[in-house]
Amino acid sequence: MAKEKNYALVFIYITILIDIIGIGIVAPVLPTLILKLSKGDLSATTQYIGWFISIYAFIQFIFAPILGSLSDRYGRRPLLLWSLLGLGIDYIILAMAPNLIWLFVGRIIAGVMGSSITTATAYVADVSTPEKKESEFWNDKCCCGAGLNYWSCNWRCIGTIWGKDSFLCCSRIEYYQFYVWRFCFT
Incomplete structure (x- = not known):
């Protein structure tokens, strides 16, 4: 049972890491995507970025x-x-968005499903023993930091090169995560 908890915690940490990396992918691609969908109007693009x-x-x-x-x-x-399914849907919407309304819908879905980090943190609190709770929360926050710093930098390069296709890559990762979490940790 303890081994299953450890595997589940590792998977939770990977989930948090990938969710944070998703933010790092969206950040460099979204302005270019909005500029393209707003037909090159830079003034409107900056307003839309603020709204998104x-x-x-x-x-x-x-x-x-x-x-x-x-x-x-x-x-x-x-x-x-x-949340994993919803984030996968969000990335597909971002990759296929024909106009700004669909992009807006995708960001709303991402906002709802991106709140899963609080659920993941609650899961860490549930399965951790009182003696190890502090170190488990430290691991949780280290995954957030790693996602924002090192991995996001690498994914930003991919996002800049691939553009909208990087969202499809993210969607595949989210669905793979869903599959592993759903069928391997039953």
Whole structure:
């Protein structure tokens, strides 16, 4: 049982890392994508970027406690699985968005599903022993830091080179994660 908890914790850390890397991928590609979809209007593009960043943060602020309550009621695992599926859908929408409205819908989905980091942190708290809780939370935050710093830098290069196709790569990673979490950790 302890070995299963360790595997589950490793998978939670990987989930947090990949979710944070997703933010690092969206950051360099989104302005170029918005500029292209707004037909080259730089003034409108800067306003849209502000709206897209604000709506993502606002939706996360609203849905983090809601997802936390739902995960208390229905369990952490089902909410994490839905979040992985939702983030995969978001990346597909970002890659295929024909206009700004679809891009806006994708960012709303990302805001809702990106709140899964709070659920993952609650899972870490649930399965950690009191003696190891501090070190497990430290690992959780190290995954956030690694995702924002080292890995995001590498993915930014890929995002800049691949453009919208990097979102499809992210979607595949999210679905692979869903598959492993759903069928290997039952």
